[in-house]
Amino acid sequence: MSFHLPSFIAIVLSYLVGSLSFAVIVSRAMGMADPRSYGSGNPGATNVLRSGNKGAALATLVLDALKGWLPVFVIRVFGPDHDMGMGTAALAGLAAFLGHLYPVFFGFKGGKGVATAAGVLVGIDWMLGLATGMSWAIIAFFFRYSSLASLVAAFFAPSFYLIGGGIAWPLNRTVLVTLIAISLLLIWRHRENIRRLAAGTESRLGAKKKKE
Template sequence: MMPAIEIALPLLALWALAGYLLGSVPFGLVIARALGLGDLRAIGSGNIGATNVLRTGSKPAAAATLILDSGKGAAAVLVARALAGEDAGQIAGLAAFLGHCFPVWLRFRGGKGVATFLGLLIALAWPLGLAACATWLVTAAVTRFSSLAALVAAALSPLWATLLGRPDTAALLMALALVVLWRHRENVARLRAGTEPRIGRKTGR
């Protein structure tokens, strides 16, 4: 008989592929086009996420994008976990996040992954997800910077995981936080320069 690890690795690879393909669906781009809002890549920051959809002036479109982008991260975790266990759930969630950030359909130029990140956190452990969402909301309410809120929520997520009894997810969350930081590197530069747009602006980068 083949060792269990040799059997498990191909299955985990399949879950990673499934998670990636699910995560790579550019819901923001699809919704904006369906509603006649234009090509998101030519609007505001050029990002395909909910924050840039909001810059079109359509709050319903932004809300739908937020729900679907977070939902695909949660779905990847929940389905993989239910069918193949916790390891598969974490791998599928990571892959969905990477799929959103680097979708093959858009030449690997995707979103910044915040909604997908929060969605998969809620699916991994809802107290952890709620803590991260609360961190985002408080930071956004105080500073009015969506990017800064995302960075703070991602950076603190490994700490929340440790405090809330899910240290087994800390390594995954550290990896996700590093990708979030990398995807927001231009935002960090604008924050330092004082040119980062605040939440609610329809135009600008």
């Protein structure tokens, strides 16, 4: 994929959009405690849910997903209508995801990126997002661990893309590499959750916040 200044600008802007930590922004707007101060300390929708405010958690989830979806969608619709455009869109999605993980506006201390990654997947192809989201929902429903569901979804996302390649969507090498990178980063960001899952101390979905 050849690289051009407009593509670079789009990727940088995507990172800046991703750097908007909506868990913190929504909590401040609603007069709630900073989500980094309780529970897991992660500025994400799952931890906001531990505050007991489902509306704030839902708003965080939707906004975090939107900031992953929006750059991909905009580039796909308004960018060049060929393979290079899809590759640039995927890289913009990766940039938004990295912005969530390492937000420039919040001291480079961000969340784990599950909702933002989901938005990127939907932006690439809604069927890919649906398949991965269903994997998350099934594991979350039966085991009640958001982290475990996220790890399973991260593992399957690149696999679903490969399986559907040539059938539901054309394969693109840049997209595949992007999906693998996002999956590996998700697993890395959940390393503490993996330790707690192994130890049997991981918090389940719906658990109230704990003062630490």
